[in-house]
Amino acid sequence: MARAALRFVCSSCGAAxxxxxxxxxxCGEWNTLEPETPAPGVTSRRAGRSAGRGVDFVGLAGETPLPERVPLGIAEFDRVLGGGxxxxSAILxxxxPGIGKSTLLLQAAARLAGAGKRVLYISGEESVAQIRLRAERLGLRGAPVNLASATVLADILAALDAERDVAMVVIDSIQTIWDETVESAPGTVTQVRANAFALIRAAKTQGFALMLVGHVTKEGALAGPRVMxxxxxxxxxxEGDRGHxxxxxxxxxxxxxxxxxxxxxxxTGRGLAEVANPSALFLAERHGNVAGSAVFAGLEGSRPVLMxxxxxxxxxxxxxxxRSVIGWDQGRLSMLLAVLDARCGxxxxxxxxxxxxxxxxxxxxPAADLAVAAALVSAATGVPTDPETVFFGEIGLSGELRQVAQAELRLKEAAKLGFARAALPRRVAGGTRRIAAPDxxxxxxxxxxxxxxxxxxxxVPMEEDER
Known part of the structure; x- marks a missing residue:
């Protein structure tokens, strides 16, 4: 039998x-083509396809119940998932490396297992003994989590098929799983795509939630095919910085x-601890009388965060x-510097x-523009910003200030942390409604x-609108 022809597949767009x-x-990306051997018997010819049974179509109208959610017991994790x-479902x-992915998922597995749910934790990177040592450091040694160390896809699928009433399965990581029927090394585009498809199909069929751990490239993107x-x-x-x-x-x-x-x-030394009020933590070491500092009232999803x-x-x-930037867009900093030069002198x-x-x-x-501009002007003049003032607003190329979404939510977070003033864009006459500032x-x-x-x-003195 002739050997299947070797081809190369782009890990970014999937082109062959x-x-x-x-x-x-x-797609124009460099060094993203990886070798792939098509599985035996796979053909793209229409004559080789078997006759299908057809599909049933339904209308948009109809009753569809909301998806049932299972809380993991970690409020911050549940928040990102939308409530559990x-x-x-399949979660990637x-x-x-070393940021804490395995620690977070082991803690979530222990919380869920402690609530009476059956949880399977399958690791392809660590042995069972290593996972037990981590659990002991985290104080989770007594959690009823079922552990296994395996890398062969067929063995994992056979074990999952024999299980019943499983709530969650953790695969750490998808790049270490190997399918014997695919002629490529573990971690390649072909292996990752085939293994992810098989595991997701098992999750959809058997009804358990699947947690897949994925590696990232040096640019920070998820490794493997984008189709995953x-x-x-x-x-x-x-995300996180090892220095913080x-x-x-x-x-x-x-x-x-x-x-x-x-x-x-x-x-922490006992694993990952939830931060219920991140604004207070981000501002804990702030000194308000130093030039070049400003507090930004930001929004991450539906959560206001002061930083x-x-x-x-x-x-x-x-x-x-x-121009050195950490935590912000360098191109936007260049734009702000140009606006400060051309429009403000x-x-x-x-x-x-x-x-x-x-x-x-x-x-x-873009709402961080105003806070960044205030910090730059403060550093240039040597005059500290008001330590009790928060800043938010977008800046246009002509120097105009534009309003941003959820202003009242940002103001409530500032009031909760004891700030007395807020600098923000002026309302346009006949435009948006009056902002209801907190007391x-x-x-x-x-x-x-x-x-x-x-x-x-x-x-000039700041013009305040006392509400």
Whole structure:
């Protein structure tokens, strides 16, 4: 029998080509083509397909019950999932090596097993003895979790088929599982795609929730074929800086709930501890009388989070000025520096600019523009911002300030933490409704960035609208 022809498949877009090239012509990505041997008997010819039975179509109208959820017992984890995991769903958890993925899932498995549910934990990276040692460090030695160490897909599927009343199955990790019928090494595109499909099909058929741990590339994306992210129901990213104790569980996809929700954890000697009030923790070490600092009232999913934006300027006598950013978009910083220069007369082109979001959190929403601008102006003038003021708002290229969503939710979080004032964009006449500020919060509304520059530099008093 002739050997199946070797082809190369792009791990980013899934395009297949007969020979290897450095760049995928379909998506333009470099070094993403990996070898794949088609399974025996697989053909794309229409004549080789068997006659199907057809499918039944129904209308949009009809009664569909809401999915039943099973709480994991970890409030921050349940929050990101939308209130708990849904039976027969597939959840993919990715993150950097050593960030705490296995620790988090072992804790979730122990909580769920302690609630009387049957939980299976299958590891392809560690032995049972190693998992027991971690459980002992975390204080989970007595949890009724069923452990196994296996890498062969056929053995895992046979074991799952023999089990009954299983609530959750953890596979750590999908890159270590090996299908003997696929002629490629574990972790390759072909293996990961085939193994994920088989395990997800088993979860849908038998009704248990499947937790897949996925490795990430050096760029931070989930390793393996992108089609795997489309196959699963939920994609979660576990983020964090090893230099900080905080860990962020962020939802990137959720077919049963909202995306962009976050859960905040703190890495301790006893594992991952939930952080119910991350704003207080992110601002715990803030010093309000230092120039170059401003508090941003952000929003992560439906959760308001207050964090400190820090800016530092250093003279650069010659050469090109340096721009270093941690936790924010560097391109947006360049835009803000250009707006400050062209629209407000704040010249920073000859200075090195260092920007940091304290606490290791990464901010992506444009509402952080105003807080970043306030920190930059404060660092440039040497005048500290008001320590009792929070900032939020988007800045346009002409220097105008634009309103952002959920302003009242941000203000409530600021009032809860004792802030007395908030700097935000001015309402447009005849536009949005009046913002209902909480008791004790005074609003300073600005229409243009130059107004904030003048107020921060102390040249004019802040105009407050006492509510």
């Amino acid at each position: 080509v007969p020979k290897w090239t450095g760049r995928c012509e379909a 995991m849904v039976p027969a 958890v990715g993150g950097d 992210e489309h196959m699963v129901d939920v994609v979660l990213h576990f 104790q905080f860990r962020i569980l962020r939802g990137a996809k959720n077919r049963f709930g909202a995306t962009d929700e976050i859960g905040v954890f703190e890495m 400190e934006v820090q800016a530092l300027l250093a003279a650069n006598p010659g050469g090109s000025a340096r 704040v010249k920073l082109s000859a200075q090195d600019v260092y920007l940091n979001i304290a606490g290791g959190l990464r901010v992506s929403e 004790g919060i005074a609003l300073a509304e600005y229409g243009h960035l130059s107004d904030l520059v003048a107020a921060t530099a102390g040249r």
